[in-house]
Amino acid sequence: MWKPIPNEELEKRKVPIAQLHASTPPEAFPCETTEQVEPLKEGIIGQDRAVHAMEFGLKIRKAGYNLYVAGPPGTGKATYTQAKAKQAAKGKPMPEDWCYVYNFSYPDHPLALSFPAGEGKEFKMRMDTLLQDIEREIRKTFAGEEYQKSRRERMQDFEKKAQERWKELDELARELNFSLERTGEGGIATIPLLFGKPISNEEFSRLPEVSRQEIKEKSKRLEQHVSESVRQIQLLEKEVEQEITQLDKESVRQALTPLFQPMIDVYTDEKVQKYLREYEEDVAQNHGFFKEETGEVNPMARLLQRNEENNLLRYKVNLLVDNDKLSGAPVVFESNPTYYNLFGRVEYRSTFGTMTTDFTMIKPGALHMANGGYLLVQIAELLRNPLSWHVLKRMLKTGSIRIENASEEHGLVATSSLKPEAIPLDVKVILLGSPHIHHVLSELDEDFPKLFKVKVEFDTDMRKGERHYHEFAAFVRSYCEKEKLLPFHRSALAALLDYGTRLAGDQRKLTTNFHNLSRLLVEASFWAEEASASIVMAEHVRQALEEQEYRANHMDEKLRELIEEGTIMVDVDGEKVGQINGLAVLQTGDYAFGQPHRITARTFIGRQGIINIERETSLSGQFHHKGLLILSGYLAGNFAQDKPLPLSASITFEQTYSRIDGDSASSTELYALLSSLSDIPIRQGIAVTGSVNQFGEIQPIGGVNEKIEGFFMVCQALGLNGEQGVIIPHQNVKNLMLRPEVVEAVRAGQFHIWQVRTIEEGIEILTGVCAGTSDKRDGYEQGTLFGEVSRRLAQMFSSIKEDTADLVIDVDAQAMQKLIESEKEEKS
Structure with missing residues (x-):
């Protein structure tokens, strides 16, 4: 006969109703609506550490402090x-503003010039105007009477000297009885004369040899004079070209000085002044870029003109950064x-x-x-x-x-x-x-x-406090003004804070994820407008949450339907050995929901230990492996102090075909093992979540609200009988923010939530049987669950020990027979 656990002991382990949901009273907000609250001017709520670090980082100006x-x-x-x-x-x-300009010394390395903010644009405009003035002044200079007069004087002087050379050459030719003629290639031909007329080749051949020889010597002498005259004229041409080039440069420089000097006076930066002087000198050297072309423009000339325009790009300014605004x-x-x-x-x-x-x-x-x-x-x-x-x-x-x-x-x-x-x-x-x-x-x-x-x-949550209530109301006011939403009543603010507490996962805290809260503000205002309300109330916030869930819970409902119709097998009443309901959280996008899973365990004699079927089929993650190894440590520590653990067991999540990870079901799996070993059934109306360490202490898990609500919805769909509930780690009580319908069911005694600290407390709730304590001399007390486990393991050990002894005897007999036979062979 099993030793039952007293009901009053089980009642003590239930979570008080007041701790199932930490509601924010509307009176926490002194103003009736957000219209009476000052908007949040600046800053951010609940991020004091981040604010402090941000101010430090923005103020310090040392290198590396990004x-x-x-x-x-x-x-x-x-x-x-x-x-x-x-x-x-x-x-x-x-x-500063930054400009890139042409580098007249190294054209492939543009220069960077800096100017005070706003002056870069002014510099570019001045340089564009300067370029136009340069072009105008150069053309004006070259078209001016003074320049033309100087040019004509030099050209006339050249022509006079050239004519004198030609005159001297012509006189020498007449003395030698020759005439000079220019050829089409720009050369000069010497032609002998006879009686004042050019001699033909036939006439030249009929002349006496002495005359012909005399004419040849005269021709040679004359050609030497022609070559020397041509050379001297070419030198005169070069001289006049140099003089005209020098005239052009001096004329351009005289025209440029009044243009550049004001710029040099304005821009006192040494680098800018150097650029302006090099600019001025380059214009003087390349003044041909600015000369005006005359006459008809053919296609090739147009291409050359385009090339000239490209040449003028060197005088532009590329305003790279303009901080004028x-x-x-x-x-x-x-x-x-x-x-x-x-x-x-x-x-x-x-x-x-x-x-x-x-x-x-x-x-x-x-x-x-x-x-x-x-x-x-x-x-x-x-x-x-x-x-x-x-x-x-x-x-x-x-x-x-x-x-x-x-x-x-x-x-x-x-x-x-x-x-x-x-x-x-x-x-x-x-x-x-x-x-x-x-x-x-x-x-x-x-x-x-x-x-x-x-x-x-930035933290994901913040501590609740009166200051944060006021800041939250100010945030809602400023957001409503920005998005043109309806004002919120303080009951709606309280509902919003409750939602923020649920997102934070802690009754003492609020979430700092204002993205989700902002979304809820917009949707609550929408449903209030749909109801022709002028103020958003708490029911509008709840309606917005319900609508959000309805749009996202399609998968949740489909899985629940499969459970209702029996396709996914989950029992929520009765008792069974080695079978228990575990809880998992599934995620579809931004919607998370809890779902029960049947976990079964079978134990038998052997030395293989605990076999994780999910691991054998590559459907188990490393954290799940760790949880099962912890179970082996717990069983060995409690039941194998004086003898080996002669145990083989298989554990699996039934009807799951996707990867399983995490250790939040490790206590659940241990409960199933203890039930199988003790042959004491588990109440199927109770689901379990929580991890366990090697000493049997229950550890907290995540998603506790979704897990409880998921099992509650399944029990509600299959029928609440007042015996159903969920066992959670005691550390997770502070994380409870359950929906109103779950809280009401608990208040009505239709559903229960227990908190446990150890495996012993959990197994007593699941079976109604005392777990039992160990006595070093006598072991676990008979009639307790651990006593039954110990007794079963002792039977397994005895059976495996007898089988091992028989095997040893058989092996020894076979060895003796082989020894006798070998001795007989040696004698023979």
Whole structure:
């Protein structure tokens, strides 16, 4: 006869009704509606640690003190970070503008010039005007009477000297009885004369030999004079060309000085002045770019004209960063941190079938735009572009931004020969991501802890308190104003806080996941409007939650239907040996629900220990393996102190065909094993959750509300009989935020929730039999559950011991027979 557990002892283990749901009283909010509450101006609720770290990280200006903002999605970390960065940026000076200009000494290395904020645009406009003035003044100079007069004088002087040389040559030719004629190729032919007329070849051949020889010598002498005259005239041409070139340069310089001197006086920076002087000298050297073409323009001339226009690009200014519109430091959020989006690029144009580029096609990246301020990047997006992460770290370490081609970073052939001058970098980078990524980067990337020394961690929940109630009401007021929602009654605020407590999973806390709360605000206001209400009440909040669940619980209902019709076998009444209801939480998108699973255990004589059928079929995870190994340790520690454990057992989750992991069912599996060993049945109307350690202590689990509600819904569908309920770890009582219908069923005695600390307490609730205590001399008391387990194991040990002894005898007899036979063979 089994020793029963007293009912009053079982009653003590029930969770008090007041602890099943921690309701927020509407009176906690002093105002009737949110219209009477001041909106939340700034800051974030319940993140004191993050706020403190954020203020420190934004204020400190030392190298390496960039920020990593860690936290789960929906906590408002991105919105808050942007707001705080903008707030900090207002008190900082506006950063400099940056321009790229042509490098007259090294054309492939454009120069970077900096100007106070807003003056970069002014510099570009002045330089554009200067270029127009230069073109106008040069054309005006070359068309001026003074220039033309100087040019004519030089040309006339050249022509006079050239004519004198030709006159002298012509006189010499007449003396020698020759004439000079210009050929079509620009040469000069010497022709002998006879009686004042040119001699033909026939006439020349009929002349005496002495005459012919004389003519040849004269021709040779004359050709020498012609060559010398031509050479002297060419020298005169070069001289006049040089004089005209020098005249052009001097004329251009005289015209440029009044244009450039005001610019040099305005821009006192040494680098800018050097650029302006080199600009002026280059214009003087290349003044031909500005001359006006005359006459008809043919297609080839048009191409040349286009080339001239390209030559004039060198005098342009590429305004890379313009901070004219800022009122403080910049705050840039880069949502797609690719290499070029972050660090800029050099673009290309098609010219005569080839790709060309120049410094005017250098484009900035987010790092340029955020220079002097704050750059915000999602770390997950950044790590999807490994080259971006690598280069960002390098630029933070070197303190400069260098625009390079991505193909060069990959070791491929470079497509651009431009090497723009690096720009000094002074930016605070703020990465937004999860705590897991922060941990991984800290472990695997040696540069990460050096560059991101400030961790701003957002918590998932916060402690309840009067201050948080007021802040929450202020948040609801500000959100309603922003989204144009109806005002909320304080009863609705209380319902919202109860939902926030359930999300936090702790009666003492509230969730900081304002994404879900904001969604509920919008939907509750919608249902209030549908009901033609002017204020959102608690029933509208509850309706919004019900509607959310209805839209998402299709799978939950389908599985419950399968249980009702018996396709999925779950018993919620009666008693059975080695069978128990375990509880699991299933997730479909953002909806989680609990489902009971039948767990069965069979025990028999053997030495294989506990066989996990899920493990044998590769459907069990490592945490589930660990839970079953703990069961073996518990059984051995309690029942194998003086003899081996002669046990083989199989455990399985019936009708499950997907992977199972976690140890929250380890106590449930142990209950089934103890029932099978003791042959004492378990009440099927009680479901169990909780993990266990080797000493039999029950440990907390997650998803306790979903598990209880899932089993309650199944019991309700199959029929409540007043004997059903759930056993949970005592540590999970503080996590209870059960639905009103479950609380009402418990209050009416139709459903029960027990809390346990040990396996002994749980098995007594499940069987109604005392677990029993061990006496070192006599073992467990007879009639108790552990006494039955001990007795069964002793029987198993005796049986396996007898079988082992018989086996040893058989083995010894066979060995003796073989020895006798071998001796006979030796004698023979």
